[in-house]
Structures are given as C-alpha cells and as structure tokens.
Amino acid sequence: MKFNYLILICMLVVSSCSDDFLDKEPLSDVTPSTFFLKSSDLELYTNGFYRMFPSTSIYDGDERADNIIATTLSEEMRGARTVPTTGGGWDWEYLRDINYFLENYEKCEDEAAKLHYGGVAYFFRAYFYFEKLKRFGEVPYYEGTIEADDTESLQAPRESRQFITDKILEDLDRAIDNLNEEVQAYRITKYSALALKSRVGLYEGTYEKYRAISGYEKYLNAAVDASLELMEDSPYAVYSTGNTAEDYMNLFNSHDAQTAEVILSRQFSQTVAVDHNVNYYTTTSSYGRPGMPKDLVNSYLMADGSRFTDNAGYDQMFFTDEVQDRDPRLSQTIRTPGYTRKGESMALVPNLGATMTGYQLTKYVTEPVYDTYDESIGDLPILRFGEVLLNYAEAKAELGTLEQSDLDLSIQLLRNRVGMPAMNLSDANSDPDSFLEDQYPTVTGANKGVILEIRRERRIELYMENFRWDDIVRWKSGQTLIQPLRGMYFPGAGEYDLDSDGNIDVVLFEGDDPAGQMTGVQYIKIDSDVFFDENNLINPQPDFNTRSFDEERDYLYPIPRVELQLNPNLTQNPGWE
Missing domain, CATH: 1.25.40.390 (Serine Threonine Protein Phosphatase 5, Tetratricopeptide repeat)
Structure with missing residues (x-):
C-alpha cells in the first residue's frame, strides 16, 4: 500500500492539521493506554509525519530563486516580502505530534519496532527543525509536549543556530543508529x-x-x-x-x-488520486510559462569539458548553435533539437508560448496523457x-x-x-x-x-x-x-528554424498579425508576446529588472506579529523589526 493512502488514514486518527500552536492536543482516541502498544500503532502514527514533505512544490526553491523564470517572480526575487500577521511558516503542530510520540512509543512491546519507529520520529524532528532553522534562523527548542497552561515553556526564547543544529545532528545520529x-x-x-x-x-x-x-x-x-x-x-x-x-x-x-x-521519494499514483502538475506546468501556455534563464544555459560546459562562455560571441549565439555539443544534461533538461516526449516519436521544438525565456523545461515530464492539470504521477x-x-x-x-x-x-x-x-x-x-x-x-x-x-x-x-x-x-x-534575467537570442523580427530541419518553426513579427499564417508555426508578436533587451536577448518582462535584495534582512524570513505579541521573549529577525 502506498504511504500516501496511509497518511490519509493517519490524518483522521492522529492529528488535525488545522491547529497552529504548541499546546495542540492529539485526538482523544490516541492515548497511551490504548495506543502505542503494537508495531502497527507505531507505524500508523509515524505515517502522519510524512505529510511534512513537499509534494507538488518539490521545485519551490528553484521558483523562489533564479533557476525558474515564470510569468510572476517570487516575493523573494522581487524583494517584496512583508511581515505577516500570522502563519508565515511559524507552525508547530508537527513538533507536538512528534514529541508526543517520543514520550509514548516505548510502551510498545516489540523491541525492533521501537528502535525503528523511534528512529523515524527522531528523523522527522530533525527534519522539522532543519526547516525552521533555514527559514527563521534561531528558534525556541522543545523536546517534549507542552501543556496549555505552561506559560514559561510557551514563552521560551530563541536558541542559537549552533544549539539548534547540534540538536538536529543528535536526533539524526539516534535515527542512524536505530533505523532499518x-x-x-x-x-x-x-x-x-x-x-x-x-x-x-x-x-x-x-x-x-x-x-x-x-x-x-x-x-x-x-x-x-x-x-x-x-x-x-x-x-x-x-x-x-x-x-x-x-x-x-x-x-x-x-x-x-x-x-x-x-x-x-514522494510517491504519486492515479489509483489513489495522488497526483501533481509538472506536465501541465511545463507544457501549457496558460500556467506560469516556466523557463530556464540564459545564465544557467551559459553555465553548462561544452561536451569536451571546456567552457561555453570562453567562446567568442557566446551570449548572442542562435539557439541551434548554442545547444550543440554541450553537456548532455542540457538536452535532458530543456527542449533542444531532436527532443521527443516520453513514449512519442515526433520531434518537438521549444514552445515559446509555454516558456518566458524560450528554454522550455523537460525535467520530470512524462507522456502526454498526463498533461491535464494535476494528472502527473511521476515520483x-x-x-x-x-x-x-x-x-x-x-x-x-x-x-x-x-x-x-x-x-x-x-x-x-x-x-x-x-x-x-x-x-x-x-x-x-x-x-x-x-x-x-x-x-x-x-x-x-x-x-x-x-x-x-x-x-x-x-x-x-x-x-x-x-x-x-x-x-x-x-x-x-x-x-x-538581482543579476539580469534573460532568455534566448534572436537577431530580430523574422522566420526561424529552431531545429535545423529546414522548416520554419517560429515567426517573430511587429505590428499587425501576418497574413497567410502557416500551420504548425508559432507566431510571436514582439513587445506583446515577447520582449527583448538591447542585445536582442529575450527579456522575460521589463518590470522583472526592478528587483532588490537586502543583505541585512532577506536571508531569513520574518516572525509573524501575533507570535511576537504572544511570546514577549521572541525577538524579530534583523531588518524585519
């Protein structure tokens, strides 16, 4: 049985994911006297921890930064983050569930199960705190459950990065020693x-x-x-x-x-309606239009190991020339001449309507039958x-x-x-x-x-x-x-063959739509469907260039205002006061 289905069961039995506070009580039917007695109890409870992992946002860190350029830049890229009133990643319900488990799992009489599932819990506590460390830096540290009237614990101050990291590594060492x-x-x-x-x-x-x-x-x-x-x-x-x-x-x-x-891995299956949207995300013209930036394309080495950027005129090289004889991972990550979909034989050129940079993503993309929104099943x-x-x-x-x-x-x-x-x-x-x-x-x-x-x-x-x-x-x-975001090079308006097969694939034009349009050819209007900079490189959107990054503030996220009010011993991250 796939763990996703087990997690759905666990969501009903173990915890409510709508609570956001450390004093959240587990459901009444999960008590030390009736639960944690069998191996299956430990397995069922710890299955709920797997919900902590990212699902369809597995590539979130690329969208927040400069690896994926879409129709809208992230708040991080735009320097547009603000201090939230609540939420903002300051949630602790999983920690409560983990610590509750660690306080009770040793009641199980199955010694092997105790070792393994205890290791699972220690792994997830480490994972939980690692995510908090990356987002907020110093945070309070809790090794046990907290009662609703325990004001001292609920108002604990932030611990140092080193303290938190040492605790994470301690938990991981316990997990390593005990896991199967x-x-x-x-x-x-x-x-x-x-x-x-x-x-x-x-x-x-x-x-x-x-x-x-x-x-x-x-x-x-x-x-x-x-x-x-x-x-x-x-x-x-x-x-x-x-x-x-x-x-x-x-x-x-x-x-x-x-x-x-x-x-x-995160597992997906249509059998239990657990899907994601990678195919739709990368192939449709109406959903984000994600593309690889040119500076990353330029970073791929030549196939012989030499630097592409040592070539004269590398930054104004037409697509079919710039992707030739490169590190093979480039042609296995974006559409390049000769690309075919999994299970298909028709060669496809980049669809400029589905990517903001011209470099269309293919990583994770499977057969066309999974192109509908939220139908992808690749793990x-x-x-x-x-x-x-x-x-x-x-x-x-x-x-x-x-x-x-x-x-x-x-x-x-x-x-x-x-x-x-x-x-x-x-x-x-x-x-x-x-x-x-x-x-x-x-x-x-x-x-x-x-x-x-x-x-x-x-x-x-x-x-x-x-x-x-x-x-x-x-x-x-x-x-x-905050370095410039750019895409493919085109000399200007005209007809272009993107795979050197002798057929026109794209027509870039200005003004009115051309008459007598050819079937199977992309017609792209300059300064409407696509923008260019002074060097004839695709400029995903002119307003993308008004970006900022505050070195004294933006490496961490702000703590929500309500949390600072509830806990006077918390201090706000630098620059967010």
Whole structure:
C-alpha cells in the first residue's frame, strides 16, 4: 500500500492539521493506554509525519530563486516580502505530534519496532527543525509536549543556530543508529537519515563559514562523514544504464522512483488520486510559462569539458548553435533539437508560448496523457545519492581538504553518467572561471576555482530539485538574485528554424498579425508576446529588472506579529523589526 493512502488514514486518527500552536492536543482516541502498544500503532502514527514533505512544490526553491523564470517572480526575487500577521511558516503542530510520540512509543512491546519507529520520529524532528532553522534562523527548542497552561515553556526564547543544529545532528545520529537498513524509496531508513545529515552539515557549515562564524568546520566534517558512509557502505549508486544521452532524463521521468539512486521519494499514483502538475506546468501556455534563464544555459560546459562562455560571441549565439555539443544534461533538461516526449516519436521544438525565456523545461515530464492539470504521477525525489556526492565534494573543498581522488569518487560519477570529462582540481584552481566569479563574487581562497566549479555542477545536476534558494542563502550570495534575467537570442523580427530541419518553426513579427499564417508555426508578436533587451536577448518582462535584495534582512524570513505579541521573549529577525 502506498504511504500516501496511509497518511490519509493517519490524518483522521492522529492529528488535525488545522491547529497552529504548541499546546495542540492529539485526538482523544490516541492515548497511551490504548495506543502505542503494537508495531502497527507505531507505524500508523509515524505515517502522519510524512505529510511534512513537499509534494507538488518539490521545485519551490528553484521558483523562489533564479533557476525558474515564470510569468510572476517570487516575493523573494522581487524583494517584496512583508511581515505577516500570522502563519508565515511559524507552525508547530508537527513538533507536538512528534514529541508526543517520543514520550509514548516505548510502551510498545516489540523491541525492533521501537528502535525503528523511534528512529523515524527522531528523523522527522530533525527534519522539522532543519526547516525552521533555514527559514527563521534561531528558534525556541522543545523536546517534549507542552501543556496549555505552561506559560514559561510557551514563552521560551530563541536558541542559537549552533544549539539548534547540534540538536538536529543528535536526533539524526539516534535515527542512524536505530533505523532499518533497507532500500525503500517511500519510507525513512538509515540511509535517509545519513543523507539528511549530509545535507544539514553542508548547509550549516557553509552558512556559518560565509558569515565568519567560528566553529563551522564541525558541521562540514559531519557532512563529509555522513556522505562518505553512504558512498562506502550503502547499496546506492548513480543510476546509469550506459545510455549517456538519456539516463539523466530517465532518472526523473520514470513513473516510479529509480531506487538505484533515489534514497527517498514522494510517491504519486492515479489509483489513489495522488497526483501533481509538472506536465501541465511545463507544457501549457496558460500556467506560469516556466523557463530556464540564459545564465544557467551559459553555465553548462561544452561536451569536451571546456567552457561555453570562453567562446567568442557566446551570449548572442542562435539557439541551434548554442545547444550543440554541450553537456548532455542540457538536452535532458530543456527542449533542444531532436527532443521527443516520453513514449512519442515526433520531434518537438521549444514552445515559446509555454516558456518566458524560450528554454522550455523537460525535467520530470512524462507522456502526454498526463498533461491535464494535476494528472502527473511521476515520483519526485526528496533525497538522492547524486546530492550526497555533491555535498561531499563541496564540504571537502570548503574545508580545504579536497583532493583529486575526492572528485573522482564523487562528481566524476555524475559526469560519467552523461559521458562528461573529469573535473580537474589543479586546472580549476589555477584558472577560475570569470563567468562564475561574476555570479559568486564572495568565493575566495586557494580553492576558489574548484568551489566555483562544484557550484556549477550542483546547479546543473540538482536543477528543479528544490535546492537553489537554500544554496543562495547558505552561500550568502543574495546579490546573485538581482543579476539580469534573460532568455534566448534572436537577431530580430523574422522566420526561424529552431531545429535545423529546414522548416520554419517560429515567426517573430511587429505590428499587425501576418497574413497567410502557416500551420504548425508559432507566431510571436514582439513587445506583446515577447520582449527583448538591447542585445536582442529575450527579456522575460521589463518590470522583472526592478528587483532588490537586502543583505541585512532577506536571508531569513520574518516572525509573524501575533507570535511576537504572544511570546514577549521572541525577538524579530534583523531588518524585519
């Protein structure tokens, strides 16, 4: 049975998701005297925790940042966030449920079940606090349930980032020690906890390093250790069949999670009406029109490992030329000449009406039968081995302990999947990429070049997997978000062949609609359907360029006003007072 269905049962039995306060009482029929006695009780209760994972917004972190450009920019990109009265992510009901479970689960007589499901709960408490840490920074920390009249606990002050992170890692270590070791893409296992520890350690280690906070090294070392354990002592590997032209794409357009690499996934199925909208989102002209920005397209290396941006005139190169002989992940992430839908044989060019930049997304896209709104069923990854490899390489680079052998054990495995040449440590550091330097000006030191290359690799490999906003925050690279947003290059009005097959695919025109329009050709009106900048690059929308990022404020979210009134010991995040 799929866990989504079990969660629906658990929602009825365990908790009400409409309450927002720490003093929320579990439903009366879940009591220590009648529940927590059997393995099935522990399983049923912990199933409710899986609702914490993102579902259709798995790529939320890319939309909030500069990886996906749609018809409306996020509040984060526009610098338009305000202090909410309530809500705003300051919700604690899951923590209450988790702590209630941890106070009662040991009543179960099944020792193996106690170990495993206790580990599940510790994993989710770590996950809960990691999400709070990323959003708000310092927050109150609670290890037990709180009664409604416990004013002292309800008005607890915020704990330091280090305190919160140490508690997260403690919970993950407990989980690692007790969880079952198995390949199970839809359930928490020891490997899930190791992967999350790898993520947490890298996040906090770099967050603190780029803010000159002492002691960051222990978190980077935690990321290295957890990553290495997964790399050396787990059943996971980079998914590959040897087909360098399709394996990356097939990892994500599979209906079921590819368990060779995917450690934890969100499962979807039409059988129980649990669907998402990736196909509709990426293929229709009436829903967001998401596109890849040109600066990311420019970041993909040439197929021989050289830099695309070292080519003369790279920024005003026609589409069919710029996507030729590139890192194969580009043609497995956006529509390029020869692209066909899964299960189809007709080659398709980019639909300029369905993307704001001209670069139309294909990651996760499955057969056309799933194109209707909320009909997609492909599983969406939450934790995968590929991320762990990137975490390992980046943590070692930031620590200054990275060697060529480390790159060969990690990033090279990802490049092997698509037939890309090796990343060379000495070459990267002796000649840092100026294009990446402009994107990330805060990177310095002896490992500057390789850190930039790892960031390139991370952005490409983990595209649309909910990482970009978190990466920008931990790197203290907010100014990256206000750089120009651009799309495809077109010389001007005229007829264009987007796949070099000799047929016209797009007509860009000014003024009145052309007479005698050809069937199967896209007619795009300049300054109406599409805008261009002075260099003839698509400018998604002119008002997208009026953006701002406050370095003293915008890396954290504001605490709602009501919470500050209810708890006088809370302080507002800097810049949001």
